[in-house]
Amino acid sequence: MIFRSFSKITVRSPTNIALVKYWGKTNEELNLPMNSSLSLTVDIDQFYTQTSIQLSENNKDRLVLNKQEAEMTGRIYRVVNTLKSYSTPDNIRKGIEIESENNFPTAAGMASSASGLAALTFGLSKAYNLDLSSEELSGVARLGSGSACRSFFGGVVEWTAADSHGKSLAKQLHPSEYWDDLRLLVILTDLEKKKVSSTKAMRLNQRMMLERSNERVPLRMKEIKQGFADKSFEKIARITMEESDDLHYVIENADKPVKYLNARSEEIKNIIKRFNSPGVRAAYTFDAGPNPFILTRKQDMRDLLETLLSQIKLSTENDLKVSEDFDKKLIKNFQAKAEVPVYGIIESKISKTGPILIH
Numbered sequence: 001m002i003f004r005s006f007s008k009i010t011v012r013s014p015t016n017i018a019l020v021k022y023w024g025k026t027n028e029e030l031n032l033p034m035n036s037s038l039s040l041t042v043d044i045d046q047f048y049t050q051t052s053i054q055l056s057e058n059n060k061d062r063l064v065l066n067k068q069e070a071e072m073t074g075r076i077y078r079v080v081n082t083l084k085s086y087s088t089p090d091n092i093r094k095g096i097e098i099e100s101e102n103n104f105p106t107a108a109g110m111a112s113s114a115s116g117l118a119a120l121t122f123g124l125s126k127a128y129n130l131d132l133s134s135e136e137l138s139g140v141a142r143l144g145s146g147s148a149c150r151s152f153f154g155g156v157v158e159w160t161a162a163d164s165h166g167k168s169l170a171k172q173l174h175p176s177e178y179w180d181d182l183r184l185l186v187i188l189t190d191l192e193k194k195k196v197s198s199t200k201a202m203r204l205n206q207r208m209m210l211e212r213s214n215e216r217v218p219l220r221m222k223e224i225k226q227g228f229a230d231k232s233f234e235k236i237a238r239i240t241m242e243e244s245d246d247l248h249y250v251i252e253n254a255d256k257p258v259k260y261l262n263a264r265s266e267e268i269k270n271i272i273k274r275f276n277s278p279g280v281r282a283a284y285t286f287d288a289g290p291n292p293f294i295l296t297r298k299q300d301m302r303d304l305l306e307t308l309l310s311q312i313k314l315s316t317e318n319d320l321k322v323s324e325d326f327d328k329k330l331i332k333n334f335q336a337k338a339e340v341p342v343y344g345i346i347e348s349k350i351s352k353t354g355p356i357l358i359h
């Protein structure tokens with residue numbers, strides 16, 4: 001039998017890095033978070049998931065993830081079924097073929113589920129021709145993976161904690177142009193897939209998570225939003241590091257402790273702490289994985305790179321992907337005494353945009 005297929009939609013979504021973290025849920029079905037969170041969207045030209053979606057008369061669904069057949073999991077069906085419920089009876093019957101690929105290591109704590117679920121949500125809404133706002137789509141993506149909702153906007157993004165599906169949405173606080181010289185450096189300390197997913201780890205320590213999200217996080221949300229309003233880098237950097245340390249304290253002290261950071265992650269934390277004396281010019285933050293995102297400003301990038309390169313070791317100069325103005329010929333000068341091996345350093349701006357249609 002020959003089935004009719006429909007035109008293929010291809011989209012791309014950026015990932016995001018939380019400065020104030022989402023950790024803990026009040027409703028696991030809907031991924032309603034215990035606390036509001038705040039993130040920066042990572043430049044879509046640097047890290048992205050690209051997803052193609054094709055509808056077909058064959059009512060079978062299929063997922064190919066990074067070129068391998070993969071299971072259509074419950075979280076994917078939560079997104080698919082929600083978008084189907086807004087679509088036409090004709091579309092509901094059609095099968096969905098999804099091909100998705102990350103241009104960065106999957107599940108190594110680099111928010112691949114965020115860009116992946118945001119791309120799926122955006123792509124399927126286009127394939128179904130739905131007229132939904134970015135805020136509404138953020139809520140649908142949240143059903144697949146909480147942090148995915150924050151990938152729907154460029155710049156600085158807030159995801160609000162609320163007690164119902166329709167209210168817990170993401171919104172943009174500032175576009176990327178608001179603070180053009182913010183930069184991120186991602187340091188790859190490990191490329192392995194993580195052993196415990198965030199979803200599972202969030203089930204492990206409700207009491208400590210609640211304390212964190214009721215007492216400490218609301219204060220930090222208020223302060224960091226003020227920090228962005230005042231463009232106070234020092235305030236933002238301090239809260240970012242406090243938040244990352246707090247998150248990993250809670251994770252590592254659960255009844256069943258999980259350790260996402262490795263020895264190299266700890267070394268990098270120490271390098272940043274030393275770099276910040278006397279003035280705070282950079283902040284580290286780790287999601288559920290060992291690879292830090294380091295926030296800094298363009299004016300401090302050269303100093304930061306020189307400091308890092310004198311202590312962390314790259315195998316080749318191609319592992320350094322930074323802006324044009326840093327002269328790669330200098331790498332050798334700095335690496336003589338570097339001891340901490342890493343797989344790469346990648347510079348990124350803050351993304352101007354959320355998901356985009358490629359064709």
Ligand code: DP6
Pocket residue numbers: 017018020021022023031037111113114144145146147148198199200286287288
């Ligand atoms: C540490 O969004 O991956 O990155 O909602 O269960 O899919 P699920 O979890 P996920 O958790 C992300 C946690 C975090 C912090 C953050 O991104 O805010």
